[in-house]
Amino acid sequence: MAVRVRGLRKRYGDVTAVDGIDLDIAAGEVFGLLGPNGAGKSTTVEILEGHRRRDEGEVSVLGADPHRAARSWRDRIGIVWQTAADTPELTVAETVRHFSMYYRDPRDPEQVIDQVGLTEKAGTRIRALSGGQRRRLDVALGIVGSPELLFLDEPTTGFDPEARRRFWDLIQGLAGEGTTILLTSHYLEEVEALADRLAVISRGRIVAEGEPRTLGGRAVAATSVQWMSADGPRTVETDTPTRVVLDLAREFDGEVPQLTVTRPTLEDVYLKLIGATDE
Numbered sequence: 679m680a681v682r683v684r685g686l687r688k689r690y691g692d693v694t695a696v697d698g699i700d701l702d703i704a705a706g707e708v709f710g711l712l713g714p715n716g717a718g719k720s721t722t723v724e725i726l727e728g729h730r731r732r733d734e735g736e737v738s739v740l741g742a743d744p745h746r747a748a749r750s751w752r753d754r755i756g757i758v759w760q761t762a763a764d765t766p767e768l769t770v771a772e773t774v775r776h777f778s779m780y781y782r783d784p785r786d787p788e789q790v791i792d793q794v795g796l797t798e799k800a801g802t803r804i805r806a807l808s809g810g811q812r813r814r815l816d817v818a819l820g821i822v823g824s825p826e827l828l829f830l831d832e833p834t835t836g837f838d839p840e841a842r843r844r845f846w847d848l849i850q851g852l853a854g855e856g857t858t859i860l861l862t863s864h865y866l867e868e869v870e871a872l873a874d875r876l877a878v879i880s881r882g883r884i885v886a887e888g889e890p891r892t893l894g895g896r897a898v899a900a901t902s903v904q905w906m907s908a909d910g911p912r913t914v915e916t917d918t919p920t921r922v923v924l925d926l927a928r929e930f931d932g933e934v935p936q937l938t939v940t941r942p943t944l945e946d947v948y949l950k951l952i953g954a955t956d957e
């Protein structure tokens with residue numbers, strides 16, 4: 679296990695931010711943490727990173743308690759901070775090179791800059807980067823130490839669609855090399871594209887956990903079949919969509935006009951899950 683958490687609790691005064699979380703993340707897994715604003719995602723991640731003290735519970739990250747871990751442990755994890763680089767007058771290349779020197783076994787800075795798509799901006803000062811470019815630099819600084827475990831807290835906020843796709847390729851590449859990744863995101867399609875497993879967290883508790891494909895009974899939920907009948911659009915919710923389509927094909931004697939067959943999206947399931955705990 680790369681990450682093992684049992685009974686994690688954290689309070690800020692009257693607010694219980696994390697209210698008894700259990701979590702297992704296997705080595706090499708990409709794990710997604712989803713939840714609405716204020717659900718407790720960042721608090722959980724910060725505790726796992728060793729940047730926040732917990733009130734209760736057991737936490738093991740790469741075999742150590744993050745709160746007591748040594749310098750050598752820190753070398754094995756990567757964190758994508760929101761605005762890691764505080765060096766506005768340095769260039770992209772200088773910053774990545776500078777950060778790489780903190781690690782025992784860094785990646786080649788030039789290659790990292792290329793991986794995040796900043797080669798053209800390598801000679802540009804940080805202060806002259808756009809918001810999305812800065813975020814890409816944050817990602818570069820998170821991976822330059824070749825971490826075994828990478829924490830990505832809302833990594834693609836502010837990315838344009840092309841940069842987001844490129845980032846997904848990068849993450850899939852890192853996962854392919856065996857990097858364990860804990861990702862939080864508000865973009866459901868991002869978690870669906872990247873995560874092997876995910877947990878939905880709401881009000882400090884995990885309300886569902888599983889593969890994106892099957893979360894919250896998604897794979898067995900009723901399927902919606904829609905088509906255009908002579909009287910207008912029709913929709914049927916069914917557990918046997920194949921049978922419905924076969925019957926329709928027979929009825930129309932061939933192509934069914936404007937036929938669509940849809941299962942609930944991850945977003946449908948997610949909204950239902952967090953809605954259920956809001957009542």
Ligand SMILES: Nc1ncnc2c1ncn2[C@@H]1O[C@H](COP(=O)(O)OP(=O)(O)OP(=O)(O)O)[C@@H](O)[C@H]1O
Binds near residue numbers: 719720721722
């Ligand atoms: N330093 C702090 N002091 C007091 N309360 C805090 C502090 N940090 C977080 N909280 C509260 O704890 C709860 C959980 O916050 P947290 O940042 O972990 O949520 P989150 O799921 O990461 O939210 P978001 O999606 O908005 O980033 C919230 O109610 C928040 O207001």
